[in-house]
Amino acid sequence: MVKDYHCSMENIRNFSIIAHIDHGKSTIADRLLEYTGTISEREKREQVLDDMDLEREKGITIKSKAVRLYYHSQDGKEYILNLIDTPGHVDFSYEVSRSLAACEGALLIVDASQGVQAQTAANINLALKSNLKIIPVINKIDLSTANPDRVMQELQNISEIKGEEIILASAKEGIGTSDILEAIVKKIPPPKGSSNLPLRALIFDSIYNPYKGTIVYVKVVDGVIEPGMIIQTMSNDIKYEVAEIGIFRPKMQPIKKLTAGEVGYIIAGFKNIKDTQVGDTIIDASNPAREGLPGYKKVTPLVFCSIYPVDNKEFENLKIALEKLKLNDSSLFSEPETSEALGFGFRCGFLGLLHMEIIQERLEREYSINLIATTPSVMYQVFKKNGEILKISNPVSLPPRNEIEKIEEPYVKVNIITPSKCIGGIMDLVQERRGSFKNMEYIDEKILRLDYHLPLNEIILDFYDKLKSISSGYASLDYEIIGYQPSELAKVDILVNHQLVDALSFIVHKDKAYKRARKIVEKLKEIIPRQMYEVPLQATIESKIIARETIKALKKDVTAKCYGGDITRKRKLLEKQKAGKKRMKKIGKVEIPQEAFLGILKI
């Protein structure tokens, strides 16, 4: 049953679904797909739009998706609804903003028991910035802990949303689905733009497919696009011939053309995903539009770490794997790097911590590469006395202190929404993380919104986890970069058996250097197995020792019993242990297990 018809722009609605994590965005999407017959019962499975295993496991949407629904409205007309799925995490806020730019409206999903969260507020702001009509939906009203009245009040407190606009739903039970669809048709305006103008299509995502090459997700704002057309992007002069265009149902389905207002995909032999950056505008090479669509910017990574294969022989595989991941992820940055301790690897840049975790997990899971990742860092600006300004993300590259005039680090504005009773703990946490208080307002009598300025470095590691634990999971967080500020920073080096392990060096605020160094050597002592001789562990700043520990020499490793059949098991166990040792990194003569590097990340 292939429906391939174009209706006039009047009957097109482009919308996305925005929600705080776990508020039920993907389940709502599933219900809409089922209700409109876009997927059959047979194809039904949880979170239809989330392809990657990781997405399903973490319950998050990593890449944007777009799917076309055909909806026969109660007004008797047929509508084309384009659902543009967006990532739900702050790391991917640029992708979110581009997806939203392709829409005229958004469903705002709020959990009926959890209520308004930091991302809810951030999402509303984002949607308003993109001039979207917001359709508020309170989801999970079937839960015993649901309190839709409270949540309705919260929504009205933080925004211009009116009570009567809010739809009550339970995606799990299928409640509210038709109300949502009707609201989409009635309240969201049709796309503007004109098929008669020169082509302008907004790229809001792109993926790499091994058979078809780069597939670009677009919304045609003006004009028409058809196979055979010669196109280019606004920021690049390379020209491509359109090989295929189509829509998502949710599988790819080729069609003859996409006209203004429509959402779909383009395949045009793009060599590199970098040539089709999210936010860029596709234009007709023979009749180029004069102006690109607004909002395009190059994404810059915020969080950096080095990634090394545990086994140096895996370097080539790691390189290939990173290249493949980059095909699908233009925000992932990587360049080769050498470490004395770890050999050959890559310095990688990510949008945020979650993005970093996802990439590391995918490398390990999909490409079966055992990794060692160094402590994440931010990009520092180092002003040298000779006037040079360096951008440094790797502690190893920090020049000697006597050459440095000052160092600046990136700061973020953090917006926390929390039950008011947790405020004490949160203030302590922010204080401890060098934060400064900016603003506080009540969302209702029990819920607060706090604004702080903090160094990015202080939130990239475990700030979110700590915040969650202080607030028993209730507080939520959103942040945006506000620029660089000078800081008193120092580089701490770690020496194992008197040998510098460059991969363990880190940059830290002076006031925290001692405490952090202490914790790290203690952790190393716990994790590094005893060796044949005593191993000293030292932390130094500019060769001054600020913390030390000693791993005692191995004294006893012997199995008492070995009779009859024991030898079989015993030999196999020894073989396994030996293989395990081979996977350890050798620093000088010391064998350091992978967990040592991972363990330090948790400090």
Next chain:
Amino acid sequence: MELGLYLHFPYCISKCPYCDFNSYQLEEANQIYSYISALYREITAYSQKLKTGNIKTVYLGGGTPTILSGTQIFNILKFCEDKFTIDKNAEITIEANPGTLDGEKLKLLIESGINRLSLGAQSFNDVFLKKLGRIHNAQDIINSYFLARETGFANINIDIMFALPDQNTEDLQDTLKKAVSLKPDHLSLYNLTIKPGTEYYREYKRGKLNLPTEDEEYDMYNWVIDFLEENGFEHYEIANFARPHKKSMHNLIYWQNKPYLGIGAGAYSYIRGYRYMNYENPVKYIKETMSGKLPKDNGERLSLRKRMIETIILGLRTKDGVGYKKFKKRFGVSLNDIFCRQINKLVNLGLLEKSYVKIKLTRDGIFLANVVFREFVD
């Protein structure tokens, strides 16, 4: 072909919380009858195949072999004598738990031809015995020991465990001094190892076991070796100590990587370079013997290299180490040619001692035997 014969008895009165052996609490006497019948069937099946085999040692282990009656044990051994060729000077050992022995039973054991008794004493401290889940107390050990001597056992081993939860060196010294004062012929000293699947393992994971540290364990073991050597015992294998001429001949077969036949549930055999194992579960084992097949579960044919490695790992456990001549005779190649790199490295680390005739562990090497063995495995 010369070989050792092992007979396994998987039943116990109760299962100890640290034990990961193939042993089960006995639920009803019938289990023993069907198990013995199965042993008979397996022995019969082998008697065809091993007509020419000359059995030099017999070892009845468990579980608790002495959970059987004296007559049952007597009959089993008679049956073995019937079906196999057992050397008339064979060392025949039975493991026994104090508390499962009485004068009558001991007499029948002697009459069965058993000439070596291995007593699972474990400790002479009632508090530790209780924590170990043993069914006997210190007095039971002493009673059983003297009763066995009176009945005529001229070769008695005592098993002791150490590095027990909450145990310190003094506790161990007290136990070992008591053991030595009985003048046993042989002592086996096992440090407690926490094995997955045991009750101790679960407690350990929950952080409930206060085990001695590595350093404390080292001190204990160090003291044990010195003390027993001072008292006339030869430390002839990592965990075993013997008075002159009282080494366990059966266990030496294992450490010399020589052939043995294992009968019973979960028993291992090593014959002509093939090592295999019977079904562990007694019910499954019994069922298999009924079909007339050998109750083999799985086995491994060892390559020449694996045989060499195992011979080294096992040989190094003993004071005699691995002799160049024997090695060459057995494998046709020279030990130093094949394992030159490993041997030199370990000698440099001070863990291995190399003489003109053999390699053996140094005192440090004994404590770090696994480090040495890992060097040799692939």
